[in-house]
Amino acid sequence: MGKVIVITSGKGGVGKTTSTANIGTALALIGKTVAIIDADVGLRNLDVVMGLESRVVFTSMDVIDKRCELEKALVKDRRVEDLMLLAASQRNRKDDIKPEQMKDICERLKEEYEYVLVDSPAGIEQGFHNAAAGADEAIIITTPDVSAIRDADRIIGLLQNQGIDGINLILNRLSPTLVRKGNMISKNDVLDILNIDLLGIVPEDTGVIASTNRGVPLVHNEGSPGADAYMRIARRITGQNIPIPEMREDNFFSQIINWFSRKN
Amino acid sequence: MDFRSLFTRKSKTSDIATQRLKLVLTQDRFDINEESMKKLQFELTQVLAKYFQFTMNSVSMSLKLDGNSYVLMADIPCGRINPEQ
């Protein structure tokens, strides 16, 4: 029996979809069986971030309305074995799906896959409740700014209320240089305020945009700071004890090394 | 121009952000609605009524922000101790 993990944030645009794509791919790369679900009905994005948009034929809505079997609606990843995507319907609205229906899909998928990741939409309305309905655990994504952290706190409260125990945090887009200069809230302050366990830190990485442009998740680009961060996060999810390294600033030399080792 | 500003460092914006966050979160986390507050007041006075004699409508209760945390302020004018106690 697998595990359903909802990836959520409250605030929009903080990196839920990026994280779902990369953690899902990373888990599959280390040999796990994975299904990722786009729960952002009406505003789907996970398919394009994964580079699978041309393969999507059916969506979770078709499964719910019994137009197609669940197995048939799953899209196989182009690069990694045992990685499947269940896309969201673009024509429907978030309240066209009920929490019990999403829960049912999650429950069926976790019988086949070791990890089922659900990419939640922003907000605290129906779309969020649908995404969280079948979750055993949750990953909260936040960026180090006041409004994202405030919304994360709200979401944590709602998830705890739902009885979800394993709630972990990913701090995304951290810039060590800005933290040092005193212009960005530090990791310790975020943890102190939110009071949940840290699953990992993902640095600000321009590679994220390039990888979204290509439709190839960052983790395929081994050696970039974001890719390494997501690989470590995936290993921690599988239970490996991997310490969270202190973030290094990009100095002149590391920039030169990056420049030479860049795979374009 | 205040020449002291040349020597005293401006306070870090990250510290300002952390302070503001702490305040806003204490407010969010204690955003208790009117109805729950009334219920709390009722249940609390039920217990107190076992020990003290007082009139229910003389009781006033509120949550007040004190620095970085909330305190429950209860104003309950008490009469005599209940003889059974």
Ligand SMILES: Nc1ncnc2c1ncn2[C@@H]1O[C@H](COP(=O)(O)OP(=O)(O)OP(=O)(O)O)[C@@H](O)[C@H]1O
């Ligand atoms: N670590 C990072 N470094 C640089 N850019 C990033 C990083 N993480 C995310 N981004 C960028 O931020 C934008 C939003 O990311 P993403 O779509 O994953 O957020 P989201 O939380 O899913 O948004 P929504 O709430 O709209 O669903 C994207 O353009 C992405 O490229």
Ligand SMILES: [Mg+2]
């Ligand atoms: Mg998204």
